[in-house]
Amino acid sequence: MTTETTPKAGEWKKRESFGSALVQIVIVAALLLGAVFLVYKRGTNKKELSELMKEARAASMKGNAADLKQAIEIADKALAKDSSSPDALAFEAALYTDLWLIHREPGAEAKAKEFLDKAKKADAQTDERFGTEALQLVAAGDLKGADAFVEALRQKGGSGARLFYAQAVALQKQGNLKLARQSFKAAMEKQWKDVNLACAYGEAILLEGVPGAVDAFNKATGQNPELFRGRLDLALARVQKGDRVGDAESILKELSAHEAKLSPAEKARVKAVQGQIALIQEQPDQAIALADQALGINPDDPWAMHVKASALAQKKDPAAAGAVDTLIARAPSAPIFYFEGASDLQKAGMLDQALAVLARYESFFKNVKNQTADGKEEAYLDRDDRYYLARGDVLRAAGKLDDAMVAYDKAIAAKNVNITRATFAKGSLLLEKKEYDAAGQILVDITPPDGTGQLAEAYLAMGEILFNKKEWGPGCQNYAFALAKLKTTQAPREKLNEVLTDVEKKLKAANQREIAKLWMEEAKPLIQ
Numbered sequence: 001m002t003t004e005t006t007p008k009a010g011e012w013k014k015r016e017s018f019g020s021a022l023v024q025i026v027i028v029a030a031l032l033l034g035a036v037f038l039v040y041k042r043g044t045n046k047k048e049l050s051e052l053m054k055e056a057r058a059a060s061m062k063g064n065a066a067d068l069k070q071a072i073e074i075a076d077k078a079l080a081k082d083s084s085s086p087d088a089l090a091f092e093a094a095l096y097t098d099l100w101l102i103h104r105e106p107g108a109e110a111k112a113k114e115f116l117d118k119a120k121k122a123d124a125q126t127d128e129r130f131g132t133e134a135l136q137l138v139a140a141g142d143l144k145g146a147d148a149f150v151e152a153l154r155q156k157g158g159s160g161a162r163l164f165y166a167q168a169v170a171l172q173k174q175g176n177l178k179l180a181r182q183s184f185k186a187a188m189e190k191q192w193k194d195v196n197l198a199c200a201y202g203e204a205i206l207l208e209g210v211p212g213a214v215d216a217f218n219k220a221t222g223q224n225p226e227l228f229r230g231r232l233d234l235a236l237a238r239v240q241k242g243d244r245v246g247d248a249e250s251i252l253k254e255l256s257a258h259e260a261k262l263s264p265a266e267k268a269r270v271k272a273v274q275g276q277i278a279l280i281q282e283q284p285d286q287a288i289a290l291a292d293q294a295l296g297i298n299p300d301d302p303w304a305m306h307v308k309a310s311a312l313a314q315k316k317d318p319a320a321a322g323a324v325d326t327l328i329a330r331a332p333s334a335p336i337f338y339f340e341g342a343s344d345l346q347k348a349g350m351l352d353q354a355l356a357v358l359a360r361y362e363s364f365f366k367n368v369k370n371q372t373a374d375g376k377e378e379a380y381l382d383r384d385d386r387y388y389l390a391r392g393d394v395l396r397a398a399g400k401l402d403d404a405m406v407a408y409d410k411a412i413a414a415k416n417v418n419i420t421r422a423t424f425a426k427g428s429l430l431l432e433k434k435e436y437d438a439a440g441q442i443l444v445d446i447t448p449p450d451g452t453g454q455l456a457e458a459y460l461a462m463g464e465i466l467f468n469k470k471e472w473g474p475g476c477q478n479y480a481f482a483l484a485k486l487k488t489t490q491a492p493r494e495k496l497n498e499v500l501t502d503v504e505k506k507l508k509a510a511n512q513r514e515i516a517k518l519w520m521e522e523a524k525p526l527i528q
Contacts, residue, residue, distance in 0.1 A: 045081050048083035050080040053087055060095060063196050063227045065103045068095045086124035093119050094128040097135055102196070102229075103263035104298050106487050111138065118319040127160025134166035138173065146170040161191035165200060175333045175368045175380070178210050179402070195224040199233050207302075208235055209336035213237040226260055231255060232269050236303065239276040249277060268298035275307035279314065287311035302331040306340070313344035321345060321353035327356065337389050351398040358391050362481050385414040392425055396432075405429055420446050424458045431461055437484060440465045447478060456485035460499070467506055472515050476523075479503045483526045 009322035024285045026121035052074055060071035072095050078088040093115035099108035116136060119129045130153055134487035137146035150158075150167040168183030184201040184377055191197055202216030217234035222228060232255065235248035252270055259267065274292035278466045309323035331337055338361040345354035365387075368380035379388060392407030408429060411422035423446050430439035439461070447462040458484035466475035479499065500523055 012231070013160060038197050042125060045514070049078045049081050049085060049088070052081075053091065056088075056091060061193055063224060063229065064261065065099060065105060065196070065266075066101055066261055068103075084122050086129070087126060087214060088121040089115055089119040089122050090124035090126045090129035090132065094132045097132045098196075099263075101135065101139060102265065103111070104265040104268075104300070105263060108467075127158070127162050129161060130158060131162025131166045134163065138166065138170050143170045143174050144497065146259060147174070159190070161194065161197060164190060165197060168200070168204070172204060172207075173333050175365050176370075177204075177333070177335075177368075178370050178380075180204060195220045195230055197225050198223070199227070199229050202233055202237070206233070206240065207331070207334040207336055209339060214241060214243065228255060228258070228266050232266060232273065236269070236276070239273055239280070244293065245277060248273065250478045252277075265298050265301070268294040268301045268304060269296070270294075272301055272304040272307055274331045275304065275311070278309060279310055284311035284314040287314075299377050300330060301329060302334065302337065306337055309341060310344050313348040313350075316348045318350075320348055321350055321356075324353075324357055328360060332360075335386065339386060342390055342394060346394050346397050351394060354394045355391070355398075358387065358394065383414050383416050385411040385416040385418040388414065389416060389418060389422055389425060392429075396429060401429060401433060420454050420458075424455055424461070431465060436465050436468050440469075447481075449477075451481040451484065453481070453485075455490070456491075459485065463503070467510070470510070472507065472510075472512055476503065476507075476515065478517050480523055480526060481517075483523060487527055493527070500524065500527060 001370060021411070055072045056074035059067055059074060061067075072092055075088050075092050075095075078085060079092075082088070093112060096108050096112035096115055099105040100112045102238065112132070113136065116129070116132055120133070130150075132149050132449040134146045137143075137149060147167060147170045151169070152164055153163060154167075164183050164187035168187060169179045171177075171183060172180035181201070184197075186196045186202050188201045198216060198220040202213050202220065205211075205216060206213040214234070214237045217230060217237050220227070220230040221234055221403060231251050238244050238248040253428060255266075255270055257264065259270075262270070271290045272295035275287040275294065278284075278287035278290060281437055287307050291304045291308035291311065294301050295308070305323070305327040309320055309327050312320035312323050324337075324345060327337050327341065336359055342354040344356045345351075345357065362381065365380050365384070370375045370380055370383075372378055388407045390412035392404045392411065395401075395404035395407060405426065408426040412419060412426060414422075427439045427442035427446075430442060443458055443462050443465070446455065446458045451459075453459060459478045463475045463478035463482065467470075467480060483496060483499055486499065499518070503523070504520055506518050507513070507519060
């Protein structure tokens with residue numbers, strides 16, 4: 001029986017054959033080559049994915065719905081290389097969310113939610129992921145949750161454009177319009193190449209009903225003249241302002257030629273703006289037909305709802321009040337719809353309904369607070385002279401003059417941008433009550449004797465006050481200032497002639513024929 005012994009120290013082990021060694025060398029070489037290949041492939045994929053995402057982002061910056069869809073197709077190629085890419089998943093979530101919330105593209109909502117879920121699981125740490133998550137919270141109605149979500153990220157250093165945009169939308173829908181404007185502007189400045197953000201800022205101004213929308217859209221279309229949204233916004237702003245309506249019609253004609261490329265929201269908005277123009281032309285039936293076409297494409301378009309409500313009011317149709325209520329329920333944080341809705345109902349003689357609209361405005365905004373420059377808080381309504389002016393006008397039309405006076409006093413006390421108009425409103429109400437001395441004391445501050453006051457109406461009122469006090473010369477001077485201002489603002493020729501002849505009649509009725517003759521000689525050239 002033999003036993004195997006362990007080699008003693010100093011003895012050699014049995015040598016391996018040459019073939020065996022060669023096999024091991026080949027195996028090691030293959031493993032190394034495979035590792036190198038995997039590293040190379042991974043690096044190549046990473047580079048290709050990065051290039052694809054760069055291309056996708058460049059395509060999306062063009063801004064139209066078709067451009068977003070093209071960008072998604074490019075991002076799909078990136079996901080084909082790495083289906084768990086956090087960057088690509090968050091990017092697609094963001095674009096599908098825009099197609100859903102801005103463009104109302106069918107099927108986009110489900111895709112937006114699907115890709116956001118995937119981006120969260122992939123732990124995407126991008127502005128697109130977090131901004132989209134906040135926007136979807138807003139869409140679900142969790143406004144405070146969205147605001148808190150963004151604020152928490154901002155405290156950690158988050159400052160992306162989409163994050164600011166999402167917070168702006170949340171603040172806007174809560175009625176915090178001042179803070180919303182700041183966030184919209186911050187988003188626009190963070191990503192100035194994305195003109196859609198500039199459009200969002202301009203749209204917020206338009207819904208608030210404050211000056212600046214036309215300028216914002218002019219700038220946006222100057223930067224990207226091919227963006228349909230910007231062109232449409234500019235047309236809407238011009239029509240809303242009643243400025244260069246012909247230019248707006250040209251824009252609509254141009255966009256209608258590209259109808260196949262417009263998103264559902266844009267197609268609806270074209271009809272809505274056409275309806276606005278029909279209203280200006282006093283064609284309410286045509287306006288209603290266009291508004292209905294718009295709502296058939298996008299049932300949530302507030303401007304189409306606004307056109308329909310205004311057209312019904314123009315027809316003095318009792319359904320106008322319900323249409324305004326529907327509009328306000330759709331866009332409760334948009335002051336323009338309350339004020340114009342109340343004005344339309346007032347003109348239609350529906351005074352109780354107009355007051356009810358303004359009561360809803362007060363109810364919605366009564367809890368909104370803003371910070372002052374010195375860090376204190378003030379109630380939004382305390383500074384909201386537009387609200388008190390609108391309320392005063394409706395109460396005045398209803399014959400409730402004392403209540404109207406209280407509203408005008410609150411408008412003046414607000415010390416805001418409409419203080420001149422508020423002062424005129426109070427002065428003209430005192431004039432209506434034939435309290436000439438009190439009216440004159442109020443209006444003197446806004447009718448400087450050098451003619452530099454803002455309002456032609458104020459000079460007309462001052463002229464009437466002075467005539468009633470038999471101060472014919474100073475009265476004529478104020479009427480002349482009014483005529484000059486009316487002409488500067490391109491008032492209709494009929495209005496200018498009406499003022500001219502009305503003053504002449506008043507002077508003749510007071511047996512001031514020489515002054516009447518002098519008035520016609522000196523004032524007539526002012527309107528030629």
